[in-house]
Amino acid sequence: MDFYFQLCSVELNCESGAVIAATLANGGICPTTGLKVLEPYCIRDTLSLMLSCGMYDYSGQFAFKVGLPGKSGVSGGIMLVVPNVMGIFLWSPPLDHYGNSVRGIQFCEDLVRNFNFHNYDNLRHTPRKTDPRVQTVDQQANLVVNLIFSAYNGDVTAIRRCALLGMDMSHADYDGRTALHVAAAEGHYAVVKFLLEKCKCSPLLVDRWGFMPIDDAKRFQHDRTAELLESFMEKEKSKGNSGANSSSSSFSNNNILS
Missing domain, CATH: 3.40.710.10 (DD-peptidase/beta-lactamase superfamily)
Structure with a gap:
């Protein structure tokens, strides 16, 4: 007492x-x-x-x-x-x-x-509220680094987390390298498949040297990953999306979680 x-x-x-x-x-x-x-x-x-x-x-x-x-x-x-x-x-x-x-x-x-402070407020889909935790430029840069590093490590769980945070999964670094480029170069098939199927990343994106993800996959002899990328490139071209710099990052939470 x-x-x-x-x-x-x-x-x-x-x-x-x-x-x-x-x-x-x-x-x-x-x-x-x-x-x-x-x-x-x-x-x-x-x-x-x-x-x-x-x-x-x-x-x-x-x-x-x-x-x-x-x-x-x-x-x-x-x-x-x-x-x-x-x-x-x-x-x-x-x-x-x-x-x-x-x-x-x-x-x-x-x-x-x-404000989006309630423990169970959704930070992406509560448009009526303000989120004071909107990322600053430096924080956004860190998120991009984390995204690309996760792709390098083949960490699908971390990639999924980035997607659920509402990140642009086609975001590139200063060399124009995207997570898809890095995952293809490392031969991380599961990450490449997730980025293409769930996150709708374009396989036609090019880096500053003019390389697409499939070029990286072929250069490092990741044949299975290259075949997957080629199949999605054909789908993109059949839709008329022949621009090398076009991208689409629209996705739903149900797709990401599945």
Whole structure:
């Protein structure tokens, strides 16, 4: 009980509370000092508890409507964590019959009504909401590197993940090399098949040296991969898509997951 009363006696303001929430959102590393305060597994367990029972008897409704880890106090404060994004601390004394801040709850609900922060919001197919996590130029470049590196390693699971994130699977690096070029050069048949069948990548794309994916497959003697590419090239040409720089990256989640 003594330890419990000590915890209940910790004094916070909105600024210090927000730093704590941001530390929870940042995997245990304080964003203002850069110091590692807690281990990641402790953060995982803490956020799980906050989501399941952090808002007293309103926790179930809060998880349903807001879908984010939160912790309220009878002083009128609410700590809200958006994992890997940010932490928020609110203070407004008027309480509802659950002991939660009335205006704090309203803010949390308005937040997820306007932004894609609910745990189960779809980041691709929720057009009514804004996604503040839209990739910057540097982050987009990193995603392209990850895509091409996954193709180099023959990692179909990572390629599928990139597709589900809504990436342009025909995106090329500074040499015009696409994931399809790299997978063909390495002879990763499964990756090439996935990019062609599920992601609808064009087999007619050329890099800065004028090579198509089939040229790479033949050069490194990956005959089976070359035959697959040739069959898709014939289909493309039969559709009238003879432009070497044409591409199509339209696909559905059902195709990717299947």
